[in-house]
Amino acid sequence: QPSSLSGLPAGVGEALEAEGVAELYPPQEAAVEAGVADGESLVAAVPTASGKTLIAELAMLSSIERGGKALYIVPLRALASEKKTEFERWEEFGVTVGVSTGNYESDGEWLATRDIIVATSEKVDSLIRNGAPWIDDLTCVVSDEVHLVDDPNRGPTLEVTLAKLRKVNPGLQTVALSATVGNADVIAEWLDAELVESDWRPIDLRMGVHFGNAIDFADGSKREVPVERGEDQTARLVADALDTEEDGQGGSSLVFVNSRRNAESSARKLTDVTGPRLTDDERDQLRELADEIRSGSDTDTASDLADAVEQGSAFHHAGLRSEDRARVEDAFRDRLIKCISATPTLAAGVNTPARRVIVRDWRRYDGEFGGMKPLDVLEVHQMCGRAGRPGLDPYGEAVLLANDADTKEELFERYLWADPEPVRSKLAAEPALRTHVLATVASGFASTRDGLLSFLDNTLYATQTDDEGRLAAVTDTVLDYLAVNDFIERDRDGGSESLTATGIGHTVSRLYLDPMSAAEMIDGLRSVARDAADTGASAEADNGEFVRTGDADDASGGDEPGFGTYTRAGDDESGERETENEETDEEETEASEVTPLGLYHLISRTPDMYELYLKSGDRETYTELCYERETEFLGDVPSEYEDVRFEDWLASLKTARLLEDWVNEVDEDRITERYGVGPGDIRGKVDTAEWLLRAAETLARDVEGVDGDVVVAVREARKRIEYGVREELLDLAGVRNVGRKRARRLFEAGIETRADLREADKAVVLGALRGRERTAERILEHAGREDPSMDDVRPDKSASAAAT
């Protein structure tokens, strides 16, 4: 019984009972036996929804009760606030909770007072780099969804971060929560942890394949779901779940598809199933929800979503704004939305169980693979694990779809009877090590090559590799790169080579930049003075030109496409650049015009900006644009004959152009159309651009050879990105609640600055804000106006005066 659990703050056991936790689930029981509430490290590899969070809570609360401090690492930013809210119910027992999101380059000092801190692995990594003082005080760290160490992009950060935390705090209790994977024992070995592995689930999961007129389940049972001629298989299955009542309610479904577009079209189609089955009351509530979605954003995506939601169907993908994603999740949990069509991102995160999960697409387009690639077993099992709502459904059903007998066989073999794959570390790849080696040296975790290698010995990679030399080999390549770009200094006297980060190296590490991004930016920023001096001279100057020297890393399986290893051409002496500068360092050199597009392109071609792909026709469009705007680019434009580099350049130009549209006040829905992205993507690009420009500004100030005017240009380009406006609106858009559209309307009404807002005729302000009084009042207040009230300008002044 939870109330008999010892070592927790007084009252926690009773509170758990009040929540409906009458007894621990078997995996939780096993975790307690393994000592999770007594400070023991533990790997819990158990299915979704079998109570992993409580295992983590037992560890954290008992650790705090012993006077410690806990860190909970979430896999997605969207989950951080969700977890924080969940843990905040312990505040009545004196446990404080803080979530760390937002800017990378801070040390989050205020978190020192919190008992539980929630953050992503990137954020924790950055806090360590910035010397957050409370890192030393941690006694318990939880890593949620630790199987993501397998992810080529984000896995290495989690791996290195855990290794650092454990190195700083040798007695640190490490609790890793994992989906069921093929090699949980290796993860446990890596973390010196006890292992609890289980297939137990609080409610039964039946997995099957639908083909023809029935679902065949792996347990040998069968359910007739006949599909009429011309009828859609998915629609039939969704209808079947809704028409099968348990406790007087039909069952909801979650449909997994392989692309955003498919999620949208599936949701639209399924309105035919959900719409006619709604009650009047549900219809009213859904209409309200749809209005909220529409009024939040005027994009096509939002309006398509609202149209579907009105009929009880929704789509869910990373292109949605986070507010809308949360709305959809909540309404689904409240059983208002009957069916969600989602991309696989939904499977990884939030708690949205359904009676029936339908895995419609089990293959997904993979650029590197060059075609449709089957999903991993682990991924499909996680999707299926979303089936079955405890307390609501008698069991969960997960159904894969086949349209011929052979596929049905294949699906059984591949997914229903198969075990999930083992996870494999992706650390020994250049992009990952480039950034982590620099940070490890800069934050003092290693000061020699040997020390670095022995630090890397604490990673999962070292635990599972049988190629001892590989990590050292990649590390050496990366050290060369970092030294050539002046981020570290190496000193080879005596036994082990010593390593120190340079001033810029420290800055780059703290800014959380990929060193390759920093090198690209520094080079581009310096090129301004150079170009000004060159004016019309030799285009062949190889100063700072990057040359691809080989492919990133083949063994790592799946790194970002298109990144090779760049080193400076013929620049084995860092003195060379300075020599070059000397020639050009004449007083009369005028800085050439630095435009926003040039800066946006510069940051867009760094590996920290994830790219937009070129679609058909784009190559021509952007090649043309490339020549038209050639003088604006910072650095040398690759030749059209360098296929891969040129293509990358154009893809970055597409991103830069999107950003330029944003700051030229192009409507969001126009942007989504023009670039084939969702409103959530615009937000993502804008946030990334803002961060990178902030970093660029710091670099421009700190490195030698960058003109002062360039610093100013970077700052302005960044501010315009922040608000999405032309220069003349910067002042206005900075007022809270104004935003890009309202700023433009105010400007057109003759109110051009914050100061104007304080003086302006209220009726004009109200007119520009389309009569929204509350908004107008808030804006005036934020602009510092003494009498923001709109009472005196109400159009029906006399009527309201009579009423009061």
Ligand code: ADP
């Ligand atoms: P996981 O993290 O493993 O996916 P969760 O921790 O979110 O699963 O748990 C799923 C649900 O089960 C939650 O709503 C939680 O409150 C509930 N739950 C967890 N443990 C118990 C228990 N011992 N008894 C009853 N309900 C529980």
